[in-house]
Amino acid sequence: MISVQSLVNGLEAWVQEELLARRRFLALLDEQEAAVKKADGPALERSIAAIETELEAQARRDEKRARIFDALGEHWGVAGNALTLTSICERAGAAAARLPQLRDELGAAAERITRKNRRVSSLLNAHQKVIEELLQALVAIQGGRTESTTGALVDAEA
Amino acid sequence: MASVSLNIGLKALLTAQSALDTVGHNVSNANTPGYSRQSLQISASPSILVRGIAIGNGVDANIVLRTADDLLTRRLVQQTASIQQLETRVNGMTQVEALLGEPGERGLNALMQSFFSSLSSLAASPEDVVLRTGLVQSTQSVTSRFQELAGSLATVRSDSARQVEAQVDRVNTLADQIAGLNREIGGFEGTGVPANDLRDQRDEALKKLGELLNISYTENPGGTVTVLASGAVLVGSGRAYDMSAAVKTDGSVTVRVEGNPNPVNVRGGTIGGLVTLSQDFIPSLRERFNTLAKSLIFELNRAHSTGIPASGSFQAITGAYSIQDQDQDGELEDELLSSAGLPFEVQDGALYVNVVDDATGEFTTHRIDVERDATTVGDVIDAINAAPHLSAALDSFGRIQIASDDGFRFDFSRRVNPRPDGSGTFGGGAATLGAPGDGPYSLSNGDTLTVAGPGGPFTVTFDANDFVDIDQATADEIAAVINADPNTSTSGMRAVASNGKLFLQSLATGSSTSFTVTGGTALPGLGITAGAGSTGSDHTVDVRIGGVYTGDTNAQYTFAPTSDGVVGTTPGLSVGVFDASGLQVATLDVGEGYEPGSDLVLPNGLTVSFGFGELSATENDRFTLEALADSDTSDVLVALGVNSFLTGSDASDIALRRDIETNSDLLAASSSGAEGDNTILNDLLATQRSAIEALGDKNIGEYYGDIVGNVGFDIDVAQNAQEVDQFLYDSLNERRQQIAGVNVDEELVNMIQFQQAYGAAAQFIQVVNRVQDDLLSIL
Numbered sequence: 001m002i003s004v005q006s007l008v009n010g011l012e013a014w015v016q017e018e019l020l021a022r023r024r025f026l027a028l029l030d031e032q033e034a035a036v037k038k039a040d041g042p043a044l045e046r047s048i049a050a051i052e053t054e055l056e057a058q059a060r061r062d063e064k065r066a067r068i069f070d071a072l073g074e075h076w077g078v079a080g081n082a083l084t085l086t087s088i089c090e091r092a093g094a095a096a097a098r099l100p101q102l103r104d105e106l107g108a109a110a111e112r113i114t115r116k117n118r119r120v121s122s123l124l125n126a127h128q129k130v131i132e133e134l135l136q137a138l139v140a141i142q143g144g145r146t147e148s149t150t151g152a153l154v155d156a157e158a
Numbered sequence: 159m160a161s162v163s164l165n166i167g168l169k170a171l172l173t174a175q176s177a178l179d180t181v182g183h184n185v186s187n188a189n190t191p192g193y194s195r196q197s198l199q200i201s202a203s204p205s206i207l208v209r210g211i212a213i214g215n216g217v218d219a220n221i222v223l224r225t226a227d228d229l230l231t232r233r234l235v236q237q238t239a240s241i242q243q244l245e246t247r248v249n250g251m252t253q254v255e256a257l258l259g260e261p262g263e264r265g266l267n268a269l270m271q272s273f274f275s276s277l278s279s280l281a282a283s284p285e286d287v288v289l290r291t292g293l294v295q296s297t298q299s300v301t302s303r304f305q306e307l308a309g310s311l312a313t314v315r316s317d318s319a320r321q322v323e324a325q326v327d328r329v330n331t332l333a334d335q336i337a338g339l340n341r342e343i344g345g346f347e348g349t350g351v352p353a354n355d356l357r358d359q360r361d362e363a364l365k366k367l368g369e370l371l372n373i374s375y376t377e378n379p380g381g382t383v384t385v386l387a388s389g390a391v392l393v394g395s396g397r398a399y400d401m402s403a404a405v406k407t408d409g410s411v412t413v414r415v416e417g418n419p420n421p422v423n424v425r426g427g428t429i430g431g432l433v434t435l436s437q438d439f440i441p442s443l444r445e446r447f448n449t450l451a452k453s454l455i456f457e458l459n460r461a462h463s464t465g466i467p468a469s470g471s472f473q474a475i476t477g478a479y480s481i482q483d484q485d486q487d488g489e490l491e492d493e494l495l496s497s498a499g500l501p502f503e504v505q506d507g508a509l510y511v512n513v514v515d516d517a518t519g520e521f522t523t524h525r526i527d528v529e530r531d532a533t534t535v536g537d538v539i540d541a542i543n544a545a546p547h548l549s550a551a552l553d554s555f556g557r558i559q560i561a562s563d564d565g566f567r568f569d570f571s572r573r574v575n576p577r578p579d580g581s582g583t584f585g586g587g588a589a590t591l592g593a594p595g596d597g598p599y600s601l602s603n604g605d606t607l608t609v610a611g612p613g614g615p616f617t618v619t620f621d622a623n624d625f626v627d628i629d630q631a632t633a634d635e636i637a638a639v640i641n642a643d644p645n646t647s648t649s650g651m652r653a654v655a656s657n658g659k660l661f662l663q664s665l666a667t668g669s670s671t672s673f674t675v676t677g678g679t680a681l682p683g684l685g686i687t688a689g690a691g692s693t694g695s696d697h698t699v700d701v702r703i704g705g706v707y708t709g710d711t712n713a714q715y716t717f718a719p720t721s722d723g724v725v726g727t728t729p730g731l732s733v734g735v736f737d738a739s740g741l742q743v744a745t746l747d748v749g750e751g752y753e754p755g756s757d758l759v760l761p762n763g764l765t766v767s768f769g770f771g772e773l774s775a776t777e778n779d780r781f782t783l784e785a786l787a788d789s790d791t792s793d794v795l796v797a798l799g800v801n802s803f804l805t806g807s808d809a810s811d812i813a814l815r816r817d818i819e820t821n822s823d824l825l826a827a828s829s830s831g832a833e834g835d836n837t838i839l840n841d842l843l844a845t846q847r848s849a850i851e852a853l854g855d856k857n858i859g860e861y862y863g864d865i866v867g868n869v870g871f872d873i874d875v876a877q878n879a880q881e882v883d884q885f886l887y888d889s890l891n892e893r894r895q896q897i898a899g900v901n902v903d904e905e906l907v908n909m910i911q912f913q914q915a916y917g918a919a920a921q922f923i924q925v926v927n928r929v930q931d932d933l934l935s936i937l
Contacts, residue, residue: 018933025926032919037889044915051922058929065936085937107937114930115878121923122882123889128916130233130890 004075008096011068011088015102017061022109025054029116036123230890231361232375235368237887239426242369244880246431250318251439251873257310260866266307267862269300274846280827281839285468290822297814301804304451308809311444315409318436322411325370325429326403332367333385333398336360340382340395347381357381367392372426388422390415411436439872446865448808453852453861455804455812456502456796457845462803463795464570464788465826465838471514471567472560478799478815480556481535490556491536495528498535500797501807506530507791508712509538510784512575513547514567520577522546523784528792538794558798570795572786573830574764576703581654584717584781585699585725585771587667589692591675592778593660594685597633601625605680607640610691611649611673612664618643620680631683633660649673657714657782660684662692669696692777699725700755700769706837707785708763714738715760718780719773720745726754726770733768735760748773801826803842 028050035043069088070080076091085103089096259265276296280289339360346353360383367373367385375385378395385393392399392415400416411433412421424430481490482499495504506529514521524545526538539558542550547566553559562568583590589612593599603622608615622628624639633655640646640653640662647665651673654661664671674691675681681688701717716736723731731749734742746758748768757765764785773779795801803826806812818824828835846858853861 029926033885036916036919037885038892039889039912041911041915044912044919048915048918048922051926055922055925055929062932069936084935103937107934110930110933110937113926114934117923117926117930119878119882119885121920121927123885124916124920124923126886127889128913128920130230131913131916 001074002071004072004092005095007068007072007075008088008092008099011065011072011085011096012098012102014061014065014068015085015099015106018106019102019109021054021057021061022106022113025051025113026109026116028054029113029120033116033120033123036120036127231364233890234887235365235373235375236426237883237890238365238368239372239430241880241883241887242427243372243425243431243434244876244883246428247434247439248873248876248880250314250431250435251869251876254311254314254440254443255869255873257307257314258866258869264303266300266303267859267866269296269303270846270858270862272296273300274843277839277843280825281836281843284827284834284836284839287822290468290825293825294814294819294822297804298819301806301812301814304447304809304812307447308444308451311440311447312409312810315436315440315444316405318432318440319403319405319409319411322413322429322432322436323403323405325432326401326413329367329370329387329392329401329429330398332363332370333393333401335363336367336383336385336393337396337398339363340393343381344395353381368427370427371424371429387415388424390418390422409436409440443865443869444809446861446868448810449852450858450861450865451809451812452501452807453850454845454858455802455806456852457848457850457858458804458842459502459796459799459802460790460793461838461841461845462826463801464572464790464829465801465841466569466571466573466828466831467826468823469821470831471512471569472562472801473567474559474561475800476553476560477558478802478805479797481552481558482556490552491534491539493535494531495533495535495538495794495797496530502793502797504528504530504533504792504794504797507793509570509792509794510572510786510789511542511545511548512569512571512573513545513562514569516565516567520580521575522580523575524548525784526792526794528794530792538798558800560800569831570789570801571829571831572707572789574703574705574707574785575783577701578703578783579699579701579781581656581661581781582663582667582698583654583656583659583661584701584779585695585719585768585773586663587695587698587771589664589671589673589694590654590777590779591662591673591686591690591692592780593633594778597636597655597658597660598630599633599636599660599685600683601628601631601636601680602683603628605678605683607678607680607684608676609649609651609662609673610676611646611651612666612671613648613650615676616643616645616649616651617678618646633658636660636684657716657784659778659780659782661778664692664694666694667698668694670694690777692774695772697771698769699771699773700767701781702755702767702769703760703783704757704765704767705760705763707787709761709785709787711787712791713762713785713787715743715783715785716780717746717766717783718778719748719775722772722774722776723749724770724772725768726750726752731773733773 028047031043032047032051034040035047066080069083072088072091073080073083076083085099085106089100089103092099260267262268273293273296276289276293280286280293283289339356343353343356343360346356364373364375364383364385371387373385373387373392375383375393377383380395382395383393384391384395387401390399392401399418401422402414402416404412404414406412413424413429413433414420415422424433479500479502481493483490484493484497484499490498493499507527509526509528511524511526512521513524522545524541526541527533528538535552535558539550539552542548542560547563548560548568549562550558550560560568579586582588583592601620603620605620606617607620608617618640620628620631620636620639625631625635637653637655637660646652650665650671652663652665654663662673662675664673671694672691675686675688677688707713714737717733718736720732720734721728721730725731725748727750729750731747733746733748735744735746737743743761746766746768748758752768754770755767757767760766762785764783790796799805802815803818804812805815815824827839829837849855849857850861856864
């Protein structure tokens with residue numbers, strides 16, 4: 001059986017990896033926000049593709065974390081999914097000296113992403129609604145129905 | 159044909175001329191706020207039929223059209239209202255946050271800490287005058303800060319309301335401007351020519367109006383717009399309707415629009431922000447401060463009201479709160495305590511009043527029962543008046559005044575009576591015979607009691623009129639009837655009621671004094687048998703109670719000997735101790751081997767000692783001890799403001815009791831009056847940490863922390879929302895710029911692609927959210 005210290009070391013490495021991934025996530029969300037704001041289609045497509053790649057990598061990291069948790073749970077006679085980083089810090093004591101700080105950093109990073117995600121989500125919703133209304137207005141104009149009160153868009157190439 | 163060709167050429171020239179004019183117009187207005195780029199819509203002119211053949215007719219500079227997208231403009235107006243509302247709110251809330259001054263020396267948190275710290279210091283040396291003065295000063299700092307905050311919040315609220323008035327004037331100016339532009343646009347476009355510049359001016363006015371309040375508008379067929387503010391028409395097709403704001407004395411503000419019977423609920427723009435501050439944020443914050451101040455007053459007064467000041471028990475005291483004539487009948491005493499307009503509520507419970515004999519220091523305790531929905535102010539006054547040497551009445555302000563006779567004092571403390579057998583019903587020197595059972599006793603009208611007293615026989619007849627219910631006669635009622643009969647004292651006798659039990663007792667003491675109950679129809683009801691009697695003793699059993707009662711709830715202990723005998727002499731003589739339910743909780747061995755006067759341990763921190771003398775179970779010797787954890791379970795003292803520490807009822811009027819400000823000896827530090835007793839100070843100190851129901855089971859510090867934290871949180875949320883709204887505004891504005899200059903078909907394709915991309919991005923947003931939730935759950 002792998003020692004608790006080794007598992008905790010592995011866990012610390014996992015947290016470091018997660019922290020890096022969170023930073024990448026945040027950067028991608030920043031790009032996405034800018035793309036939505038500037039209506040930059042190619043940039044939006046690029047950010048979506050990059051987020052998809054990140055999410056795939058996330059699944060692998062989750063599996064790794066679950067394995068470490070299960071192994072630690074075996075040591076302490078509890079189910080791996082009943083453990084948290086806080087409870088591991090308490091149980092492992094000195095063996096997990098650096099873990100509390102890493103946990104706090106990870107928590108702060110996750111909160112930043114949640115907040116940014118919320119903002120991008122609001123932005124996307126608003127844009128979707130506007131575009132939907134615009135599309136309806138445009139279709140109406142193209143179809144020759146100009147009585148719509150939603151405005152008139154015209155070809156400005158004079 | 160030539161004319162047709164010429165015509166085509168002319169039209170092409172005119173078209174080019176119009177295009178150049180338009181471009182020039184766009185360039186010269188490039189920096190005009192809200193100006194929309196204009197363009198030419200060029201289309202093929204209708205063909206001309208020449209002898210049945212359609213001949214092309216070139217292009218027409220049909221009309222100069224605005225390319226501004228009404229939809230996006232409308233969105234921008236809405237967004238502006240939201241941004242301005244949030245900005246105004248954030249400004250106001252930040253101002254309030256600064257008023258709180260947390261964390262800081264002038265913050266309420268530091269001042270409350272200092273107050274409790276002063277209390278703690280005084281608890282260590284309760285008689286120290288300097289520390290008492292320190293507590294007075296730190297209390298004044300806290301109460302002043304509460305009042306200051308309440309005043310500042312009221313000022314911010316009324317300032318916000320006044321600003322609404324000023325902003326409403328701007329609304330009316332803009333509404334008039336839009337109405338004027340409506341008329342001009344209607345007239346201009348009636349000729350078939352679009353009034354583009356006027357429309358732009360109107361858009362700009364609408365945007366400015368949107369900065370002030372949330373509006374919606376619709377364009378009418380004639381080119382005019384109808385502007386609605388929360389459902390009320392602000393600008394009609396022909397005119398503007400006047401908006402007005404009325405500020406009430408409490409700082410609340412009502413906005414109305416001419417011709418609309420109901421107030422307008424403005425929630426957006428600068429006015430919406432000001433209204434939200436004035437109607438929601440500040441009143442809610444003020445309410446929380448009031449709750450905190452009220453709880454502080456209640457909790458501190460609850461502890462203080464039952465204390466004894468350094469100056470000793472009271473000779474006279476006046477309540478802080480006035481009774482209100484709620485039923486408007488001109489009488490105050492008939493008001494129920496629960497609806498007498500008092501700031502604090504009473505509970506079902508009891509108040510204990512101690513009447514102290516100045517000469518001996520001995521005191522008697524009187525219990526006043528209070529029922530929340532049944533006891534009137536008059537009932538409390540009557541009950542106090544019924545206690546010997548006490549009187550109570552309402553003063554001209556409707557406040558209760560309590561006073562004692564000369565030579566007596568009173569207090570409401572929970573101190574244990576060290577000489578609880580004041581009537582001598584437990585081994586006293588007088589001949590005493592107790593009724594075997596506790597009252598009430600079942601008597602009938604006309605029942606008699608005949609006693610052969612030391613001074614001769616006498617008979618008492620019981621009249622039903624002297625009882626509330628003679629079948630349920632209380633010991634007090636029976637004793638009053640017996641003692642009211644002049645023959646009783648002539649015979650050298652009296653009756654004593656002690657904690658619901660009836661005793662017959664000789665007036666003289668000593669072994670030569672005796673009496674016998676000879677008969678009467680009342681005997682079965684009293685449980686006394688004919689022939690029963692008692693002989694006095696030359697030795698009075700001196701009962702003394704010591705220690706401090708540590709029980710959590712009020713208790714009543716009855717002491718009764720289990721047999722007849724002499725304390726410290728008779729083998730096997732013991733005293734049973736019974737709780738209020740009759741359960742025996744202790745047996746005290748006071749027979750042979752017990753050294754009279756030595757302490758015996760009782761439950762909950764008390765001790766008892768018995769002096770030498772005779773005890774008689776046959777004659778039903780007994781006494782009752784009230785052991786109080788709380789001498790006012792009814793909170794009637796707090797409700798009436800008697801012996802309060804603080805006065806007032808909320809943050810605006812909370813204050814230290816005025817006479818304590820000038821005389822710190824009136825601070826009640828002890829529950830016994832004994833030097834060094836800091837019980838009440840400790841109780842006051844305990845309020846710092848106790849969970850208070852009115853504060854959602856939080857303690858004072860936690861609740862205040864929540865108030866400060868919530869203000870910070872509200873600001874944070876509003877700032878976040880403001881940030882998001884600003885992003886949306888910028889984004890929409892950018893979109894508007896892009897749309898005003900593209901090919902429609904191209905844009906249509908782009909937008910469809912965008913819709914798909916947005917959909918995909920939104921899906922990933924959900925996944926990212928889930929990933930963050932998963933991560934947070936394992937932290």
